[in-house]
Amino acid sequence: xxxxxxxxxxxxxxxxxxxxxxxxxxxxxxxxxxxxxxxxxxxxxxxxxxxxxxxxxxxxxxxxxxxxxxxxxxxxxxxxxxxxxxxxxxxxxxxxxxxxxxxxxxxxxxxxxxxxxxxxxxxxxxxxxxxxxxxxxxxxxxxxxxxxxxxxxxxxxxxxxxxxxxxxxxxxxxxxxxxxxxxxxxxxxxxxxxxxxxxxxxxxxxxxxxxxxxxxxxxxxxxxxxxxxxxxxxxxxxxxxxxxxxxxxxxxxxxxxxxxxxxxxxxxxxxxxxxxxxxxxxxxxxxxxxxxxxxxxxxxxxxxxxxxxxxxxx
Amino acid sequence: xxxxxxxxxxxxxxxxxxxxxxxxxxxxxxxxxxxxxxxxxxxxxxxxxxxxxxxxxxxxxxxxxxxxxxxxxxxxxxxxxxxxxxxxxxxxxxxxxxxxxxxxxxxxxxxxxxxxxxxxxxxxxxxxxxxxxxxxxxxxxxxxxxxxxxxxxxxxxxxxxxxxxxxxxxxxxxxxxxxxxxxxxxxxxxxxxxxxxxxxxxxxxxxxxxxxxxxxxxxxxxxxxxxxxxxxxxxxxxxxxxxxxxxxxxxxxxxxxxxxxxxxxxxxxxxxxxxxxxxxxxxxxxxxxxxxxxxxxxxxxxxxxxxx
Numbered sequence: 001x002x003x004x005x006x007x008x009x010x011x012x013x014x015x016x017x018x019x020x021x022x023x024x025x026x027x028x029x030x031x032x033x034x035x036x037x038x039x040x041x042x043x044x045x046x047x048x049x050x051x052x053x054x055x056x057x058x059x060x061x062x063x064x065x066x067x068x069x070x071x072x073x074x075x076x077x078x079x080x081x082x083x084x085x086x087x088x089x090x091x092x093x094x095x096x097x098x099x100x101x102x103x104x105x106x107x108x109x110x111x112x113x114x115x116x117x118x119x120x121x122x123x124x125x126x127x128x129x130x131x132x133x134x135x136x137x138x139x140x141x142x143x144x145x146x147x148x149x150x151x152x153x154x155x156x157x158x159x160x161x162x163x164x165x166x167x168x169x170x171x172x173x174x175x176x177x178x179x180x181x182x183x184x185x186x187x188x189x190x191x192x193x194x195x196x197x198x199x200x201x202x203x204x205x206x207x208x209x210x211x212x213x214x215x216x217x218x219x220x221x222x223x224x225x226x227x228x229x230x231x232x233x234x235x236x237x238x239x240x241x242x243x244x245x246x247x248x249x250x251x252x253x254x255x256x257x258x259x260x261x262x263x264x265x266x267x268x269x270x271x272x273x274x275x276x277x278x279x280x281x282x283x284x285x286x287x288x289x290x291x292x293x294x295x296x297x298x299x300x301x302x303x304x305x306x307x308x309x310x311x312x313x314x
Numbered sequence: 315x316x317x318x319x320x321x322x323x324x325x326x327x328x329x330x331x332x333x334x335x336x337x338x339x340x341x342x343x344x345x346x347x348x349x350x351x352x353x354x355x356x357x358x359x360x361x362x363x364x365x366x367x368x369x370x371x372x373x374x375x376x377x378x379x380x381x382x383x384x385x386x387x388x389x390x391x392x393x394x395x396x397x398x399x400x401x402x403x404x405x406x407x408x409x410x411x412x413x414x415x416x417x418x419x420x421x422x423x424x425x426x427x428x429x430x431x432x433x434x435x436x437x438x439x440x441x442x443x444x445x446x447x448x449x450x451x452x453x454x455x456x457x458x459x460x461x462x463x464x465x466x467x468x469x470x471x472x473x474x475x476x477x478x479x480x481x482x483x484x485x486x487x488x489x490x491x492x493x494x495x496x497x498x499x500x501x502x503x504x505x506x507x508x509x510x511x512x513x514x515x516x517x518x519x520x521x522x523x524x525x526x527x528x529x530x531x532x533x534x535x536x537x538x539x540x541x542x543x544x545x546x547x548x549x550x551x552x553x554x555x556x557x558x559x560x561x562x563x564x565x566x567x568x569x570x571x572x573x574x575x576x577x578x579x580x581x582x583x584x585x586x587x588x589x590x591x592x593x594x595x596x597x598x599x600x601x602x603x604x605x606x607x608x609x610x611x612x613x614x615x616x617x618x619x620x621x622x
Contacts, residue, residue, distance in 0.1 A: 155469070156468065156469050156591065157468065157469075157588075157590070157591040157592050158592050158594075159592050159593045159594070160592075160593065160594060161592065161594050162572070162587045162588060162589040162590075162591075162592040162594055162596065163576070163582070163585070163587045163592075231593055261475070261581050263476075263579045263580065263581050263582045264580065265578060265579050265580050266576045266577075266578045266579025266580070266582055266583070267574075267576060267577065267578050267579075268574050268575075268576045268579075268585075268587040269476070269576040269579040269582035269585055269587060270579070272476070272579070272582055272585075274475050274476045274581055274582060275470070275475060276475040277470040277475065278470070278472070278475070278544060280474055280475050281475065
């Protein structure tokens with residue numbers, strides 16, 4: 001039996017964060033050491049409450065701590081148009097079972113990583129505020145971070161603005177710290193996540209599983225697809241789940257290694273992730289950038305994970 | 315159909331030279347004038363090259379001289395690609411031709427007035443001359459039907475990781491042009507990187523035997539070597555592809571888009587930003603040309619070069 005990969009889940013749930021966490025908890029390859037919230041899809045109060053409700057639903061009993069209310073620099077932006085007023089609109093969820101620790105997300109991350117015998121992988125599915133702060137405040141922990149698997153960015157284009165993807169746009173300064181850190185990075189950007197579309201017929205495969213978690217996941221997808229359908233998507237882009245899929249089923253993904261920089265200034269490009277395709281910078285690649293996914297394999301992974309919760313409770 | 319009245323605004327430049335060879339033979343175009351700008355090499359040199367090329371082609375059109383550098387910035391060049399003389403060391407014939415004594419922007423305006431809204435501009439260098447023209451003549455936008463540019467990219471750059479050379483060389487001028495109110499058709503790297511001619515195809519041109527065909531082959535060899543060092547076998551026909559698009563867009567795919575130029579970003583200045591793929595949408599001010607039927611392109615190049 002191989003050791004499980006120790007991970008920290010850092011996100012701003014958010015429908016696709018919640019589905020990413022659902023994948024993580026169901027995986028026999030991962031061991032969740034801690035969960036942390038970040039301001040992003042909604043305010044920090046809402047994403048923290050959602051994180052704790054999702055943990056209750058999925059049966060994650062790891063310690064939890066709240067992130068800060070704002071990006072490292074500048075003011076927050078939220079995505080209520082996509083995730084609803086609560087940040088996780090749709091099905092009714094159980095009330096939280098885990099209290100927030102009396103320390104910050106950054107402190108919990110540092111404590112968890114310091115205490116772990118093996119290097120820890122961070123799954124960051126929101127703005128990189130907590131991860132950036134961790135690397136600034138605790139640089140000595142870098143060797144104990146195995147990898148940061150990020151949902152964020154897009155080498156070819158953005159979504160919130162033409163040049164920038166939401167998670168990077170919200171806190172480009174934090175992202176800049178992360179991309180310059182030297183820690184191994186996997187980037188699930190829009191290049192791949194827009195190919196990880198979950199179609200309405202896939203929702204039904206998950207709904208048909210019939211267990212309480214699968215039912216909630218199907219209803220999250222119903223809600224999440226509502227916005228995307230209105231702007232022309234053929235399915236729900238469950239962006240964040242790709243950052244977990246990259247850890248548990250890398251064989252369904254294709255990737256390329258690039259030196260990626262974060263634009264923190266500019267009229268149109270703040271928050272852009274810029275890859276050095278031709279080696280202008282003379283720098284070694286710092287990012288394992290995912291560029292394509294076997295969509296069918298991804299859907300199978302989601303269905304298997306949702307099915308796991310039925311077996312767990314049987 | 316009557317040929318389209320056009321002015322070619324350029325910075326010769328190896329691939330500009332190839333674009334000239336094709337433009338002279340394109341029945342769809344009525345090339346009224348050449349306008350030069352600093353770009354690949356200095357204005358002095360791009361002017362010399364334009365006059366020499368017109369002489370070489372025995373082409374009876376006037377050459378106008380424009381800006382010696384960007385509107386707001388210091389000049390950058392691409393002599394590493396095109397050679398310090400911009401013609402990869404190939405001698406152009408001596409000529410008694412001289413540049414006209416009006417500037418490019420005044421000439422563009424005069425032609426635009428004369429052609430009463432039918433004039434199109436094919437701009438295959440930095441967009442400084444166009445920006446100057448728009449700054450000087452507020453009524454110019456409604457007198458120009460369309461601008462086809464070689465420049466920009468929705469994905470990657472060739473002057474920096476984010477920016478293509480012609481836009482990088484004068485980002486403010488490019489943004490002024492995109493925002494002028496004339497539809498801009500952007501033949502950027504997305505398409506021109508696919509307009510690749512292989513060394514064998516270049517040899518086929520040379521075998522046609524005319525002095526123009528031999529020049530076509532010889533002038534690009536330095537770039538073929540340069541591209542080889544980047545791992546690309548052959549040459550991307552950036553400017554020639556834009557020229558053929560301006561004449562006949564049937565072998566291309568273009569999409570309406572909002573297009574702006576980043577002028578301030580620390581690592582993205584000179585990047586053309588388009589709303590083609592994002593959830594956020596901008597007002598459409600042009601078209602991004604994304605694709606080309608490469609084989610049909612090469613066929614057309616052969617057909618045009620056989621006319622010499």
